[in-house]
Amino acid sequence: MSLLAVSNLAKHYRRGGKPFAAVDDVSFEIGPAETLALAGPSGSGKSTIARLVSRLLEPDSGRIDFEGTDFLALSGARLRARRARLQMVFQDPLAAFNPRATVARVLDDPLRVHGIAPRAERPRRIAALLERVGLDAGLTARAIHEISGGQRQRIAIARAIATRPSLVVLDEAVSALDVSVRGQILELLLDLQRQERIAYLFISHDLGVIRAVAHRVVILDAGRVAESGDARTVIASPQSAIGKALVAATPKLGRTSQDAS
Ligand SMILES: Nc1ncnc2c1ncn2[C@@H]1O[C@H](COP(=O)(O)OP(=O)(O)OP(=O)(O)O)[C@@H](O)[C@H]1O
Ligand SMILES: [Mg+2]
Known part of the structure; x- marks a missing residue:
């Protein structure tokens, strides 16, 4: 059974007086102790999804099931209690x-x-x-x-x-760190996942990092899911135009030490 199931999530903002979809019919699932990465260019809706999943923002439509409960239906004390199980780490503490x-x-x-x-x-x-x-x-x-x-x-x-928590949402949590510190923090996250079976919704614009830590990846383009699948497979041979562009823009996607293990 999935830990988090996001179905047909949508969130509109207004731009120049007209509504536009920052998140448009997005669905995905995360299992226990699994890492799902969200990738996509700047403005593709990654942080908006993070905020919707964490209930810092209310969607216009869609459904979020977390630990077997209808998360969007919770309020008050029941929401607070369930929120303890879903935590967030941002880029800039x-x-x-x-x-x-x-x-x-x-x-x-x-x-x-x-x-x-x-x-x-x-x-x-x-x-x-x-x-x-x-x-x-x-x-x-x-x-x-x-x-x-x-x-x-x-x-x-x-x-x-x-x-x-059973799920931690990490929105560009390692992006501001220099390379060696980033490596140490990623090791810590992997270690915590192994020891405490924490699942991650891991947001990053860096496909190299995603490849090193994520089991699956969802690639977003203008608020919509462009493609998704096993992280290594998608990054090795992206099918969508945006996936191809992201891979082409990421140098050093060659072999990493992770491949040897
Ligand atoms: N509060 C807001 N009001 C209006 N528009 C917003 C608001 N927050 C985000 N947007 C717009 O929604 C779209 C998605 O933004 P979001 O922050 O989710 O993108 P992102 O994928 O996290 O980008 P980045 O990689 O730069 O962090 C963008 O076009 C952004 O300008
Ligand atoms: Mg963002």
């Missing part, structure tokens, strides 16, 4: 967090809000989360703006997994 908040505060919030652990137990939980994402427990007193971009993205991941 400085924008997502209060930059003056301490690391401890950022990690304490989800534990408190979702009633995961009583106050006395939370410092221990926070230390365990930091360890889980490969950070030193000594970081807790630091402010978010006082740590590196890579450390900040680890904190964002720690916060996302604090509520034990």
Whole structure:
């Protein structure tokens, strides 16, 4: 059974007074512990889909089933409870967090809000989360703006997994990181997926990264699904015009160390 099933999702905005479809009849499924990538050029609707799936934005039509429930029908306490199971990580954690908040505060919030652990137990939980994402427990007193971009993205991941989600939506979560830090964060994500069976909706414009981490890929063009399938197969021989253009625009899609394993 699928963990997330998105069916015929649509979202319109207005441009120059006229409505246009940012997301147009999009359907896909994600299974438990699976990574589905969304690729496509800038403006093709990737972030809009991420926001719809996370219910930060309401669709005009369509259906979202998450963990066997009609996700769009939930509200209030039931929505909050289910939302703990679906977390998001954005490209820029400085924008997502209060930059003056301490690391401890950022990690304490989800534990408190979702009633995961009583106050006395939370410092221990926070230390365990930091360890889980490969950070030193000594970081807790630091402010978010006082740590590196890579450390900040680890904190964002720690916060996302604090509520034990089954699905994490990652919108260009590694795009702003330099290559070596990006590799480490991707390794961490793969490790968490193996250990805790987390599924990812992985949004990236980088087909090289998608090829390294995703099981399947959906390629979007102007809000519509242009093609989808096994990530390696689609990237090796794209069928759609936009898929071909994206592959052609990505240098170094040759063999990677992943191929050897
Ligand atoms: N709040 C909004 N109001 C009006 N139009 C919007 C709004 N948000 C997004 N759009 C438009 O919807 C389309 C899809 O935007 P979206 O941010 O989903 O694209 P994207 O694929 O994430 O692009 P990028 O790769 O640049 O992040 C674009 O044409 C964008 O300009
Ligand atoms: Mg985007």
